[in-house]
Amino acid sequence: MEISRKDYEQPAEMLKALGHPVRLCITKGLISKGRCNVSYMEECLEVSQSAISQHLSKLRNAGIVKGYRTGNEVYYEVISEHAKKIVNSLFEEETI
Amino acid sequence: MEISRKDYEQPAEMLKALGHPVRLCITKGLISKGRCNVSYMEECLEVSQSAISQHLSKLRNAGIVKGYRTGNEVYYEVISEHAKKIVNSLFEEETI
């Protein structure tokens, strides 16, 4: 099967979405903890509410995370297996 | 070992470098073929010489590729194991 130019656009978009320290941190955190609400991310990362929300929006658009509302909080989790693999491989412990 | 905010900057930079269709394509091509010179990439991707060269510069700065001059050609290859893992995991055949 030939890979065409367009086949690189989706994967590139995912990498681009992960390619920001705050979004990578959010994603890694969600992978470790399973799920997490927005206020927690705010405190944890010391980034403004609006900024966090906009980063989450990019992660959502790239198909990396999904949010579930519970009461007046929204819990996010990582839904992309590719993203999980990528992030895990970047932060794997170096087992000698 | 605590992971601090700064620990996300380097990995994020690598992902960002890979997060462009042309650079992802170059990187995947180099992984498949082992090595390749710039003119070949130009023809293959139908992207201008200058653009290819600037993309290669970003990949170099991110520590993803390295170039070796041979005569008047420069051959590139992927030197980052992380990048190899990431790209391979994105394009793995779905073995059912």
Place this chain on the structure above:
DNA sequence: TTGACATATTACAATATTGTAATATAATAA
């Protein structure tokens, strides 16, 4: 030397991304 080829760099305009501040929406409590 000069010319041709391969690659890199620079300059710059167009576009995209980022963060902050302000505002909007949604759910709940009083």
Place this chain on the structure above:
DNA sequence: TTATTATATTACAATATTGTAATATGTCAA
């Protein structure tokens, strides 16, 4: 209802990325 808390969206200025065109550098052959 109104107030409060949690999250999302919008507007906008600052900055970064992109591609094209032009120029520079490096290597080889004549």
